[in-house]
Amino acid sequence: MKNKMMRIASVLLVATLLSTCVISGTFAKYVTSGSASDSARVAKWGVRFDIDSDMFLTEYEYDDTTGGFTTDYSVQSTEKVVAPGTSGDAYSFTTTGTPEVSYIVSFAKTADSTWKTIYTDGNGLGDDTKEYYPVKFTITFDAYTNSGFTDVDDLADALAYYKYYYSVDEETYYVSNDGGDTWTEATATGAPSMNISWEWVYSVDALTDTYDTFLGDVAAGVTDGYTTTGLTISTDISIDITATATQID
């Protein structure tokens, strides 16, 4: 009798539990849920300029093998100097990095660059008032070459016309030499490079030799024999150029 009632009780208990589950589960509420998400990462930038700005040197190697001289250097000083027959690469800009945005690179003079030598007749240097700029600059940008710049301001103005941009979807560089009015695909593989070189020609003619000698004497503080009163003479040369990469909006 006892066992029979226990069995019945157990069966009823299980049945009750099942019924409860059925009622609460079968007729669960209508509940619909949905969720959505999205995330994004900050686009990579990482553009850097590889700049070689050893524009001028303290010494220049002697490379003329025709004279039979044994000197190693044609010019040597404790300071960075220029002299007839010297030359060098002023600046070299190359961008590095693989950004995920399009960007444009432009160049500009950012500081007051000076290179002025003015002297007048009376020193046996010529008949007229004359400005003399012995150092000549050349711009080489992708396939473009522009040379003969003697005034640093002119050089800076010319630099402003050279630009290039990177098209992130095409992964292609485009260059312009007219300030961005027209663009052509860069010929170089990778980022275009901007190079500014300079040269002080060793000898052009007898007159320029005289000019060169005059500048050398003034730099040495030896001005006897010259009339320098009223002249603005500068023997220093400096250039500050900045390349800027800006994301395209």
Add this chain to the structure above:
Amino acid sequence: MNRYRSVKLNSGIRPLSIALILLLLLEACSVIMLGSRLVGFSPAAKQRQYIPLNEESGDTHLTVTKKPEPAKISASQTSFLSGGSAGGSGTFPSAATGFRPASYEHGFHVDDEEGLIWATDTGIELFKFSYENGENVCTVKGDGSKRLIAPGTSNTYTFTLLNTGTCTLDYEMTVDAYVTGTDQMIPINARLMDYTGEYLAGTADDMVPILDVGGIHRSGAISGGYIADYIIEWEWPFERGGEAEDEYDTFLGDSTLENEVSVMIVITTVAECNIDHEGGEPAPQTGDDTKMLFWLIVMVLTFVMLIILLSSDRRREEDEEEETAITAETGTPGGP
């Protein structure tokens, strides 16, 4: 001695009888309730109910922009509703086969302008893999593995809550925002607007930092056949001020090279039939939450009763064994 035995037997049978009666009553109640619910969901009951498409009133005022007719629901929507709608009944008329509770058509989903229907953790296009400016010049583009953000980028995303059924739905929509990879500020601003033009975050003129959009919670109701649009806009201004801001933007773009700086938005919606909603349809009697406590008490009681029965039975067996031992020693049943 026999009297002693009969007393022990009666004390075991009495609670057992009570438990049996109680369980029988409970089982009867369960069966009756089950039957009543099934009768309530019969097709005949459905025919008697008319469910109007009425504009919602109350805290949430819906702008009626579309009144979808069930018959015009596309095949894809039908498929989703009948198979993928969590908790849904799959009762769309176009679902020709299968069991149809029929009288209550619970249909709810969220989609966007691209027709993407949200399921669980659906990937949406709030951010993009690439961006173009007004001159159709691509300004931002990655390798396609990650959506990106950058100065000058922006986007607008519209999502729509659709009550394609006839049951008035109470819904909740929450937005969460996260920034990973940095504890610094990300200069992305955003705003969230609902279908009435009310800004839940930001204003018509100003946006708020995107993290402020996180935590937005909106509750409302949608009548059958009605929809509710939400628009979320974000932007990373290209020009935010001066050089310091530009430097900070550049810092973020550089730092993500080593440690990815990301922003994440999660939008969650939950909708359920509102059986008591005024002006709405008489939604089906669903669930049993109001009686769950009762059932739990019953379960506990039955367990307790069962344990009592088992313990009393064990006690009787011990008594019997003890009595048997005494009888064996004295030769007299029941002991001295």
